[in-house]
Amino acid sequence: MITVNKSKTLPKRSDVPAEYKWRLEDMYPTDNDWEADVQKVKQLTEKIAAMKGSLATSGKQLLAVLTLQDELLKTLDQVYVYARMRRDEDNANSQYQGLTDRATSLSTQVYGSISYIQPEILAISTEDLQTWIKEVEGLEHYRILLDEITRFKPHTLSAEEEALLANMSELASSPSKIFGMLNNADMKFPMITDESGEEVELTKGRYTQFMESKDRRVRKKAFEALYSTYGKFRNTIAASLTSAIKGDVFYARTRKYPSALYAALFADNVELPVYDNLIATIHEHLPLMHRYIALRKKLLGLDELHMYDLYVPIVPETDMKIPYDQAVSTIKEALHPLGEEYGRILDEGFSNGWIDVHENEGKTSGAYSWGAYTSHPFVLMNYQDNVNNMFTLAHEMGHALHSYYSNHAQPYTYADYKIFVAEVASTLNEALLMNHLLETTTDKKQRMYLINHYLEQFRGTVFRQTMFAEFEKIVHAKEEQGEPLTAESLSTIYRELNVAYHGPDMVVDSEVDLEWARIPHFYRGFYVYKYATGFSAATSLSKQILEEGQPAVDRYLQFLKGGSSDYPLNLLKGAGVDMTSPTPIAEALSVFKELLEELEQLVEQ
Structure with a gap:
């Protein structure tokens, strides 16, 4: 028999034990600290916007702009990631909906302010660029980045056109945002009768469990209930997906x-x-x-x-029921071939607030690994006690350790694989x-x-x-x-x-x-x-x-x-x-x- 939450409805975020929540305080101890970085991003945005038109003047100026861009984007990343992950804890939380909207708008402003950089670099002659890289201390660090920008030259527009496209980014992300809110916050699924004859709320997290049920009636009812719900929104979702395409x-x-x-x-x-x-x-x-x-x-x-x-x-x-703690110990044993260092970092992730484990009301469905360069990675789960979820946990920790290794080995410029x-x-x-x-x-x-x-x-x-x-x-x-x-x-x-x-x-x-x-x-x-x-x-x-x-x-x-x-x-x-x-x-x-x-x-x- 599959195991589901017998409370019939999902727990509220506040009812989830702390040991099963990720520790976003590792990014910002308080929302006020987040606010301080928002102000910092705004200041850096003004500073870098004022440098527009100056990149071709000298190698030193180019280096100054690229260095400032790294500082700006590194801070923006943390601002944006924190806001989004806070919202993902409970999509119905209006406070973090607001923070996410602000972070999204801020991101649009930032990318609009730096949209001149790539076109101005492309306007610099190859000869001058190579000379500056050799002569200006610190510019060699950006050689790979500069070569990559040059590769995009046939597909890069004028500075004004790039600014226009950058300012459209929030609009372009609207289809995904609309679908996400419909899918995670507004769409409600009906109750179905489980294997033991009890009425249980169907959720996206429980759907996977129901699909593994030994009772074919449960599988069929869950299947029909899920798709009948999506069917009610088929034209709306088709419009959002078509807009994205x-x-x-x-x-x-x-x-x-x-x-x-x-x-x-x-x-x-x-x-x-x-x-x-x-x-x-x-x-x-x-x-x-x-x-x-x-x-x-x-x-x-x-x-x-x-x-x-x-x-x-x-x-x-x-019947292979795999509770979360058992999944953790099994994964540690299985990844032993990757060596002691990998195992130590893996254990740190399991033990020190990297993972948000259980499903709760309003929480974003599915699983992912995310984070910012300045913090350790984080993993969102909606763990159910089965083999598939154990593999999902191993999967997301693979992402997390990839980010951990990359962030520690590479400078911010080249850390994002x-x-x-x-x-x-x-x-x-x-x-x-x-x-x-x-x-x-x-x-x-x-x-x-x-x-x-x-x-x-x-x-x-x-x-x-x-x-x-x-x-x-x-x-x-x-x-x-x-x-x-x-x-x-x-x-x-x-x-x-x-x-x-x-x-x-x-x-x-x-x-x-x-x-x-x-x-x-x-x-x-x-x-x-x-x-x-x-x-x-x-x-x-x-x-x-x-x-x-x-x-x-x-x-x-x-x-x-x-x-x-x-x-x-x-x-x-x-x-x-x-x-x-x-x-x-x-x-x-x-x-x-x-x-x-x-x-x-x-x-x-």
Whole structure:
């Protein structure tokens, strides 16, 4: 039987024990301290705005502006992150809604004030720039940044146009903000009857638990209740998502990129074939996915496999309830191959107010790792006592330690690693956790359960995220071609992809046609493909760590320290994996095939 909060409704934020809350006081002891940094940002903004038009006068002036920009953005980051995370504790808290709005507006002002910097740098001749870097002490520090700015020269506008775009940033983020408030604060789900016959409020956090319920009635009711709720808002959400897509296309065209996809990849210096190879390689291996779906149907003993049957463990006799404290100790053991230093930092994170553990009323759903350069990382969880949440915790701590290593090894200028590599550290933690569990589990049913979970990780992270990536590619292309996007057309596209990816043994319920309406990542265009590429890279790196030991660990930790000091693909090559080739994707899918074959054999024993 699944375990849910029997109080029927979620606890208020004030009722959550302190030991299960993150300690945002580590960023600002009080809101007054936050206010002081707001004033500091305003002062620095005025100072840097007054330097407009001066960058080409000398190398010393260029250095002064770049140094001031670092100080300004470093302080702004902390102001913005604190306000947003305070709001995420309880989205209905008007005080922190206000702080977040102020931080957002302040961010818009800051980026408007510094929008002249890149165009002015681009106006400096290459000869002068290189001479200044050699002659002005301290300017060498910014060589990588200056080279990166030069790479963007074909897509950089005039200072006035850049200022205009910067001032539009708050408007451009409106679709995501509107969806977030609807999804996290305003949308309420109905009560459903759980396995024990009690009426329990459906929440997004509990939905995952209900989808793993052994009682098919509970799964079906939760599934229908969730999507019927989203269905009531389908046109509103379609309008918000379409607006976000239009924004992606507008910015790409304005900056003279061939497409929105090209623009998104350009930031990481990734070529289009990397994206296309991912989709093509997954399509080649879809028969493996279909084979897994058929096995799931067989093991569940169902005449028809529905979408609400995708998450229930296919070894129903195995009950693997994982309380939070047990998850923490298991993760520590599993990540032991990464060495003493990594283990010490990991323990610090678990013990010293990095993590906000449990779901409460108004809290932002899901999980993430975030923070500012001047603080330790933070992790938001909505922990439920199951295997999936243990893996989510390991995943987010992977992000957190990546940030910790990068922030400590790199100056602020180069500490923020690119999104392309962001999912590698998190997914590698999951791979090591699964390896540990499979090595220490002797019970046949539990082993089958874990293999099923690992197959689900592949399904969810490689196949599913690639399906998301293909959906994004299709809908952006339609917008670029002038074709209308509506709730109906988005649902049709999404349904066709589900049918293709899940194969003939899956009944694709009409409710799931609306799943696009609940995916927040779609408001961050062309992000999700990196989950699949990251998973593949992590699969390779975890194998190297387990087989080679310290040399592979050293390469990996150096990768974690890299930040943005080099392009993502180069950092990964240094760690030992080449993502310019489809080979890592195919290698990851070979692991999927091996696991699938082992599960099939265990079933026959």
